[in-house]
Each structure stands twice: as C-alpha cells, then as structure tokens.
Amino acid sequence: MNTPVKEANNATNKPIMDMILQAFTRPQRQAETEDDKKALAHARPVSIPYAGLELRAWTWGQGPQVLLLHGWESRASHMAGFVAPLLRAGFSVTALDAPAHGASQGETTNVLDYGKAVVAVAKHLGPLTATIAHSVGSAASLYAFAQGVQVKASVHLCGPASLTRVFQHAARAGGLDEASRQQLEDMLASSIGAPLSSMDLSQLQHGMRHPALILHDPEDKEMPYTESQGLAAAWPQASLVASAGTGHRRILRTPEIHAAAVSFIINKLAADIVERVVEAGEAS
Numbered sequence: 001m002n003t004p005v006k007e008a009n010n011a012t013n014k015p016i017m018d019m020i021l022q023a024f025t026r027p028q029r030q031a032e033t034e035d036d037k038k039a040l041a042h043a044r045p046v047s048i049p050y051a052g053l054e055l056r057a058w059t060w061g062q063g064p065q066v067l068l069l070h071g072w073e074s075r076a077s078h079m080a081g082f083v084a085p086l087l088r089a090g091f092s093v094t095a096l097d098a099p100a101h102g103a104s105q106g107e108t109t110n111v112l113d114y115g116k117a118v119v120a121v122a123k124h125l126g127p128l129t130a131t132i133a134h135s136v137g138s139a140a141s142l143y144a145f146a147q148g149v150q151v152k153a154s155v156h157l158c159g160p161a162s163l164t165r166v167f168q169h170a171a172r173a174g175g176l177d178e179a180s181r182q183q184l185e186d187m188l189a190s191s192i193g194a195p196l197s198s199m200d201l202s203q204l205q206h207g208m209r210h211p212a213l214i215l216h217d218p219e220d221k222e223m224p225y226t227e228s229q230g231l232a233a234a235w236p237q238a239s240l241v242a243s244a245g246t247g248h249r250r251i252l253r254t255p256e257i258h259a260a261a262v263s264f265i266i267n268k269l270a271a272d273i274v275e276r277v278v279e280a281g282e283a284s
Helices: 003-025 034-039 076-088 111-125 136-146 163-173 178-192 201-207 225-234 255-283
Strands: 044-050 053-060 065-069 092-096 130-134 153-157 212-216 238-242
Touching: 003 163, 003 178, 034 076, 044 111, 053 076, 053 111, 065 076, 065 111, 065 136, 076 092, 076 130, 076 255, 092 111, 111 136, 111 178, 130 136, 130 255, 136 153, 136 201, 153 255, 163 178, 201 225, 212 225, 212 255, 225 238
Parallel strands: 065 092, 065 130, 130 153, 153 212, 212 238
Antiparallel strands: 044 053, 053 092
C-alpha cells in the first residue's frame, strides 16, 4: 500500500482503534446501586495493597476460603448470589473488586493486570480452597493458577480461552484491515506490557492442575460458547455443562447455577480428602 493511502486508512480507522483500545484497558466503572449495597451489607470490607493501589474485597463467614471474581465492567456485588449457599456449606467467601472496578482504586486495567491482582489477593488471604469466576474474571484466575496459585476446585462461567481471539473478534467487528489490526494489537500489547498471547491457553495450561467446572450458555451473545469448549478441551480435569437460557450475565442470578457451583466444590473437596486418607493408609 502506498504511503498516502496507508495514512488515509490509519486516519479513518483511528477512532475505531482508540475505541477498542479503551474497551480493553479502561473499563467503565458501574455506579453502585441499592441492590449492590444490600448484597454487601453483611460483608466485612477488606483493603488489599496492589501495585501502589488499594483494592477492596468483601468477606463473609469462617471456614475454607472461596474467592469470587467478577467480569469486565462488573463489581464484587454481582457475584453475591453465590455467597449464601457457600456460607451454608461452611465456607468463608471473599468477593474482589478488580482494579479500576467497584470500590477498588485505579483508572485503567486489563486482563493481565487483573490476573496479577488475583495473585496478590491470594497471597494476602492465604490458602484458597476454590474460585468461582465470571467472564474476564475466569481468564484472570487462569493467569493466577499459572503463577502458582492453586485451589482444590474452580468454577468458570462464560470465560474466554484466548485473549488473542477475543481481540481479533473485536477488530473484525470494527471493520479493521489487517495492517490496522496488527498496529492495534501492538498498541494493546504495549499497554498491557506483554503480548496478547501471554493470556492464551498455550501459555497458561500448566496451571490447570485441579478439577474445574465450566458453565456457559451456548446462546451467549457476549462470549462465544466455543471459548468454553476450547477451555474444556485443554483442561484434562474439566467438565463443560451447557447452561441453556442463562445468557452471559443472567447466569450470575440463576439459583441452579449457584447450586451447581457449590455442589461441585463440595464434591471435589470431599474427593480430595478421601484421596489423601487413602494415600496415608497406603503409606502406613
């Protein structure tokens, strides 16, 4: 392409490129509603230092710890449907406001930054028994697992398997040509501080060493069901369940999903205890 045409193309695509870059790095903070306040009314607020910022988390109960991770442009209170069934099962629960979300500090963040924040939160809280993560929160948990944060079980709701693929989908939807797409990918990688591929399964799979439950509506309009299929295919101990009719966000408000997630964690924790008892008996 000659230079004048290339420059014209760049000028035409720049608003779209800026919009996509902003979408991946500068989340719109959702205002707290009365429902959000009610969801957190009985929680203990916790402040966690991270990268010069103060993250806010909310904790309930006593017992083995379960960490709840919300999606992009969401907040901890949106995961509150899991709290009561987890407390009834004897767990303690912590729900995190990701960087630049909810009551946590920050103006910009990204999936990799979210993952690093989860690592910091796990170190602050101590050993985790399980995680329940929605959408981008699922990707953040996968990064944390790859960095050495381990749990007995994890639940993943409508999460991406490949940041590269999610970006490419956004670039195609924006009508960007190949040159503009590559330029934008380089810009995004520079902003994140790592190639997009660093958040793909090929780079994170070594952290998938525990049982996982993956729940996703095949008709999800925001995150393709194929993403969960890819995650399940790459994870030897994962089970994928099609949660028809739950959408991308309604899944968080569906009692059957809450019950399935908690039952899965209980069963895997019990299986782990039995396995350790058997191993101890064989060793004696």
